[in-house]
Amino acid sequence: MSSNSHxxxxxxxxxVEMSNRNRPSSAQSRQAWSDDGSxxxxxxQGRDGGFxxxxxxxxxAAMESDNYLNTxxxxxxxxxxxxxxxxxxxxxxxxxxxxxxxxxxxxDEDDDNxxxxxxxxxxxxxxxxxxxxxxxxLTFGMNSETYYYYTKVMSELFLDGQFADxxxxxxxxxxxxxxxxxxxxxxxxxxxxxxxYNGQNVSDSQLGYVFHENKLLGVPRLRQLKVRNDSCExxxxxxxxxxxxxxxxxxxxxxKFPFGKMNGTAWVYQTEDELDGWGHEGLISExxxxxxxxxxxxxxxxxxxxxxxxxxxxWLDRGTRVVFVxxxxxxxxxxxxxxxxxxxxxxxxxxxxxxxxxxxxxxxRYVSIGDYFVLACEGIFLLFIIYYIIEEALEIAKHKCxxxxxxxxxxxxxxxxxxxxxxxxxxYRTIAVGNMLESLLQKPDEFADFEFLSWAQVLFNQGIxxxxxxxxxxxxKYISFNKxxxxxxxxxxxxxxxxxxxxxxxxxxxxxxxxLGYLIFGTQVRDFRSFPDTILTLFRIILGDFDFHxxxxxxxxxxxxxxxxxxxxxxxxLLNMFLAIINxxxxxxxxxxxxxxxxxxxxxxxxxxYDKMLDKLKFKRDKIIDIQKAIVDxxxxxxxxxxxxxxxxxxxERGYADSEIEAVFAKYDLNNDRMLDEEEIRKMQEExxxxxxxxxxxxxxxxxxxxxxxxxxxxxxxxxSARPGSRKxxxxxxxxxxxxxxxxxxxxxxxxxxxGRFVSGVSYEEFTVLSRRxxxxxxxxxxxxxxxxxxxxxxEAMEKAKLKRRETMGKILDSITESEGVGDDEKRDQMExxxxxxxxxxxxxxxxxQSGRGASPRSPPSGVNDTDQMGSHNV
Numbered sequence: 010m011s012s013n014s015h016x017x018x019x020x021x022x023x024x025v026e027m028s029n030r031n032r033p034s035s036a037q038s039r040q041a042w043s044d045d046g047s048x049x050x051x052x053x054q055g056r057d058g059g060f061x062x063x064x065x066x067x068x069x070a071a072m073e074s075d076n077y078l079n080t081x082x083x084x085x086x087x088x089x090x091x092x093x094x095x096x097x098x099x100x101x102x103x104x105x106x107x108x109x110x111x112x113x114x115x116x117d118e119d120d121d122n123x124x125x126x127x128x129x130x131x132x133x134x135x136x137x138x139x140x141x142x143x144x145x146x147l148t149f150g151m152n153s154e155t156y157y158y159y160t161k162v163m164s165e166l167f168l169d170g171q172f173a174d175x176x177x178x179x180x181x182x183x184x185x186x187x188x189x190x191x192x193x194x195x196x197x198x199x200x201x202x203x204x205x206y207n208g209q210n211v212s213d214s215q216l217g218y219v220f221h222e223n224k225l226l227g228v229p230r231l232r233q234l235k236v237r238n239d240s241c242e243x244x245x246x247x248x249x250x251x252x253x254x255x256x257x258x259x260x261x262x263x264x265k266f267p268f269g270k271m272n273g274t275a276w277v278y279q280t281e282d283e284l285d286g287w288g289h290e291g292l293i294s295e296x297x298x299x300x301x302x303x304x305x306x307x308x309x310x311x312x313x314x315x316x317x318x319x320x321x322x323x324w325l326d327r328g329t330r331v332v333f334v335x336x337x338x339x340x341x342x343x344x345x346x347x348x349x350x351x352x353x354x355x356x357x358x359x360x361x362x363x364x365x366x367x368x369x370x371x372x373x374r375y376v377s378i379g380d381y382f383v384l385a386c387e388g389i390f391l392l393f394i395i396y397y398i399i400e401e402a403l404e405i406a407k408h409k410c411x412x413x414x415x416x417x418x419x420x421x422x423x424x425x426x427x428x429x430x431x432x433x434x435x436x437y438r439t440i441a442v443g444n445m446l447e448s449l450l451q452k453p454d455e456f457a458d459f460e461f462l463s464w465a466q467v468l469f470n471q472g473i474x475x476x477x478x479x480x481x482x483x484x485x486k487y488i489s490f491n492k493x494x495x496x497x498x499x500x501x502x503x504x505x506x507x508x509x510x511x512x513x514x515x516x517x518x519x520x521x522x523x524x525l526g527y528l529i530f531g532t533q534v535r536d537f538r539s540f541p542d543t544i545l546t547l548f549r550i551i552l553g554d555f556d557f558h559x560x561x562x563x564x565x566x567x568x569x570x571x572x573x574x575x576x577x578x579x580x581x582x583l584l585n586m587f588l589a590i591i592n593x594x595x596x597x598x599x600x601x602x603x604x605x606x607x608x609x610x611x612x613x614x615x616x617x618x619y620d621k622m623l624d625k626l627k628f629k630r631d632k633i634i635d636i637q638k639a640i641v642d643x644x645x646x647x648x649x650x651x652x653x654x655x656x657x658x659x660x661x662e663r664g665y666a667d668s669e670i671e672a673v674f675a676k677y678d679l680n681n682d683r684m685l686d687e688e689e690i691r692k693m694q695e696e697x698x699x700x701x702x703x704x705x706x707x708x709x710x711x712x713x714x715x716x717x718x719x720x721x722x723x724x725x726x727x728x729x730s731a732r733p734g735s736r737k738x739x740x741x742x743x744x745x746x747x748x749x750x751x752x753x754x755x756x757x758x759x760x761x762x763x764x765g766r767f768v769s770g771v772s773y774e775e776f777t778v779l780s781r782r783x784x785x786x787x788x789x790x791x792x793x794x795x796x797x798x799x800x801x802x803x804x805e806a807m808e809k810a811k812l813k814r815r816e817t818m819g820k821i822l823d824s825i826t827e828s829e830g831v832g833d834d835e836k837r838d839q840m841e842x843x844x845x846x847x848x849x850x851x852x853x854x855x856x857x858x859q860s861g862r863g864a865s866p867r868s869p870p871s872g873v874n875d876t877d878q879m880g881s882h883n884v
Contacts, residue, residue, distance in 0.1 A: 030771050052360045111398045122185050134487040140393045141480050143386050148473050150383040152372065155343050160369045162220070163338070168365060170195025179351065181364040188332060189320050196334065196351075197316075200229060201309035216442075217307055219338050223347070227449055227457030229305040229336035231275075231319075232284075234296055235264035235328040257357045258294045258330040265299075269322050275303035276324075287461050289333070293354050296331050304456050329355050337459045344380075346372050348463035368463040370470075372442045374435075387435070401425065417486040418480055427476045434469050438462065492602045496595070499602070502540050504594035515583050522575050523547055529571065533563040551579060576849060626704055633701045636664060636673070640694060651685040653678075817847055 029625050112133055158337035168179045172190040177183075179191050202209055202221055211218075217225045256262055265278040279299055281288075286298030300866070303319060305312045319325075325332065334351040350366040375384055397609050401421055403413045412418050441462060487601060488494045500506075523543045530537040536546040536556070549555060550572075560568035640651070653674055660670045677693045821843045 067068075104340050110403055112400060112404065121301075130487065136396075137484070137487055140390075140397075141484070143179070143393065144477055144480055147383060147386040147390055148477050150379065150386065151470070151473070156345065156369045159340065159343065159345055159347055161369045163223075163349065163369075164365070164367050165193060166199045166220070167351060170198060179363055179365070182353060182361050184361055185329075185355065187361060188325065189316075192316050192320075192334075193313075197309055197313065200225065200305075200336070201312070203309060222342060223338035223340045225307075226337045226339055226346075226459070227453065227455055228307060229334065230301045230456040231305070232286075232300045232333045232335070233325065234258065234300045234331050235268075236262050236330055237264045237325075238328065251883075253327065255357060257330050258296060263297070263299075264328050268326075268810060270325065273303075275299070275301055275319060285458065287464070289350070289352065291331060291352055291354050292362055293356050295329070300333075300408055307454060319595075325355075332357065335456070335458075335460065337457055337463075344371060344373055344376050346370050346459060346463065348459045350460065368467055370463050372438065372459070372462060372464040372466065374439065387432075391426070391432060394425060394432070394834050397421065397425055417483065419481055419683070420486075424476055424479050424483065427472050427479075431469055431472050434465060438466065438469070496598060496602065499598045500591065500595045503598055504590050507590045507594070508587075511583075511587060518578055518583065519544065519547060522571075522579075526571060529567055530560065530563045534559050547575065547579075550575065551584070606687050626707060630701060630704045633697050633704065637694065637697050637701075639663060640690060650687065653683045656685070821847065 018699065075169075111129060119621075170191075171178055171194075172187070175185060175187070175190065175192050177190070179195065182191065184187065199219065202211070202218055203216060211221070215221065219225060236255050236258055238253050238255065240259075240262035240273075241254040243254050267277045269276040271277075278301055281298035284299060288298050289296050303315065303324075305315060332353045335349070337346060337348045339346050346369070348366075348368040348370065352364045352366070353366070354362045356362060375381055401418070404418070445457070445459070446463070449455070462735045485494065485498065489498070523540065523708075526537050526547070527540050527543040531539070531543070536549075536559075537543045546555075557569075557572060560572055562568070639656075642659050656674050657667070657670050660673075674685070675681075677689050679689060821840070824843065
């Protein structure tokens with residue numbers, strides 16, 4: 010009993026589910042047809058907006074039990090709740106959020122929706138252009154020409170100041186004595202501006218300024234690194250003569266023992282950790298962050314004795330390999346820091362080689378209104394980075410490893426990584442500078458080490474510069490739908506293999522010439538002093554930057570010969586081969602692109618949107634005119650009042666649905682008396698006239714813009730004039746927004762104009778579209794029926810032929826049986842003769858020939874004859 014009940018319940022549940030699947034959903038049957046959003050469904054409709062009477066009548070009597078009705082009610086309630094949830098605000102919000110990150114790459118490969126591709130591409134391009142604009146404003150807001158001028162004046166002050174006795178400068182320093190001349194002269198003059206140009210002393214508050222404008226942060230510092238006496242070995246032949254040997258600098262042979270006075274920071278070594286310093290890469294070697302340090306003081310009067318003491322006690326000796334002069338200045342007028350490092354290297358060869366570093370950076374970012382504007386741009390930029398991180402994560406989730414095979418995707422990842430790193434450093438820099446300045450203000454007589462922050466800030470600026478560069482290049486990703494824009498990438502991609510082979514040949518010759526030049530001219534020519542410098546010099550020669558006279562001076566025969574051979578092989582051979590590869594490939598690509606269509610045409614898309622807008626305006630204008638006429642015609646008794654029956658009767662004749670009629674009537678029936686009085690009619694006419702004038706004005710504006718633009722093709726004009734959207738007598742009207750989705754009929758090119766504004770009934774345009782489709786279906790079905798009739802005629806002819814053949818063969822057998830007195834051989838000959846005569850007569854039958862001529866290629870008439878012959882022979 011329980012098993013039967015369970016089986017019956019399951020069967021009943023399956024029937025209920027099938028009934029619910031066949032019943033139209035509320036989303037399909039519910040329409041919003043009033044501009045104020047009120048729903049007024051027809052009385053014949055059910056709770057979900059669908060017509061339920063036919064469905065209820067169709068229910069079998071066996072299914073009208075209480076259990077079934079309860080199940081149906083529960084199923085209906087659940088369905089309505091699910092549909093309400095799917096159409097609710099939260100569902101719409103989630104769909105909107107998902108659409109934000111929808112890209113062309115997320116579209117299925119088999120989806121040929123061109124409109125979706127156009128809309129998605131335009132949206133991606135617009136969003137990316139906004140992102141690029143924010144990035145450009147952000148980067149240019151961080152830089153200005155003031156940086157250059159600040160670096161220029163500070164470098165000229167310390168690098169071009171002349172020594173008192175030799176008139177030399179820091180740039181031309183060649184000996185250790187020149188360093189002391191610089192320290193006692195230009196360095197002191199540049200650091201301490203204690204007098205005005207008229208010789209008057211500055212006030213105490215003005216002490217510690219460079220150029221009277223740049224505040225010296227903390228005190229300057231001198232630092233040197235040395236090597237030990239036993240850092241190298243003297244050859245046995247010279248051991249008796251040479252007792253000391255100082256090798257080139259290396260951290261393993263660094264001298265860390267006290268020397269000189271044996272006390273004080275200048276004479277006692279301090280490690281990199283104790284100084285909280287950083288290494289430095291010089292022209293000759295890379296140096297550590299430790300060493301022997303001497304801090305200078307805030308005034309010149311107190312600093313000069315320190316310099317004299319260092320010089321007197323031979324602070325620099327044969328073991329010294331490098332001296333650093335470090336200090337930082339800040340200009341409040343322009344809110345810029347200049348971190349200065351002057352380096353003098355003393356190689357093992359003797360002499361002095363100067364170098365310098367002037368880093369002009371903006372470490373305090375937010376001071377002026379313009380800085381806070383940049384801060385706002387940084388916030389927007391951060392939101393864009395989060396947006397693109399989510400977008401790329403969705404694409405990776407969809408395409409998996411295939412995602413990383415695209416160069417554009419790799420470029421996206423690079424831009425995102427650079428941006429994230431720069432954002433993190435921006436936060437760190439702000440915190441670190443605040444802490445350092447707070448500590449510096451408490452101890453103004455100590456050295457302020459901004460070396461690391463300035464170095465990191467320079468890397469930050471370089472990272473942002475590369476991000477901007479890659480961001481501009483990435484624009485090609487969004488405009489690649491145009492074949493003209495893909496010429497560059499297509500040319501490079503097509504000739505990649507040829508360029509790879511050419512690159513092998515080029516670098517073989519380049520390295521051969523580089524090694525030859527380095528070995529011949531490396532000891533005499535500066536540009537050939539090392540192998541990397543030689544390679545760079547050869548590239549410069551390709552660009553026309555070379556010094557032929559220097560090569561000629563190095564060797565009067567090999568110099569010119571080397572130069573001429575290099576120019577011949579690289580200029581006249583390899584470079585022309587490279588250009589030939591590019592030119593040939595570009596010609597091929599251009600020829601292919603001429604026969605290739607664009608992925609989609611933006612012009613056609615915007616033209617179609619413009620035409621849709623014109624059609625909508627025509628629809629709305631015609632409907633307004635139609636309703637205005639209905640107001641005049643509905644008042645048949647001329648009592649200046651329109652009751653609902655008169656209104657409904659007139660609009661019914663014009664093809665409007667009941668729901669539309671009631672919706673328009675209810676909007677202006679303010680007192681709900683089912684009667685439009687004179688005031689209500691006047692209000693309706695005024696509102697309709699205002700809407701009509703607004704539509705006419707908008708329509709005329711669009712037509713004027715169209716006239717000012719380039720002339721449209723005649724075919725497009727004919728299509729617009731032939732569109733049924735411009736005809737009157739439409740059965741739909743809406744006082745609200747004309748938003749909706751217009752779908753194009755792919756076969757006839759006629760728009761259906763199906764929007765969400767109307768409840769029931771179809772417009773003349775939709776009727777025209779459906780009529781054409783029905784005509785096409787009737788034509789197709791008619792041709793199919795005619796083919797079926799032809800097949801039936803052939804089958805009937807074949808059946809008649811078979812019956813006739815059966816009768817003929819029966820006669821032949823009867824005649825053979827009756828001839829008893831004839832021998833077997835004679836019977837066989839007679840039978841063969843009769844059969845042959847019958848076959849010949851069968852082939853000459855006009856009915857068979859006619860059926861053969863009318864046969865289709867799929868069932869040739871020869872098949873029938875072959876079958877007959879085989880049957881005859883078998884008999």
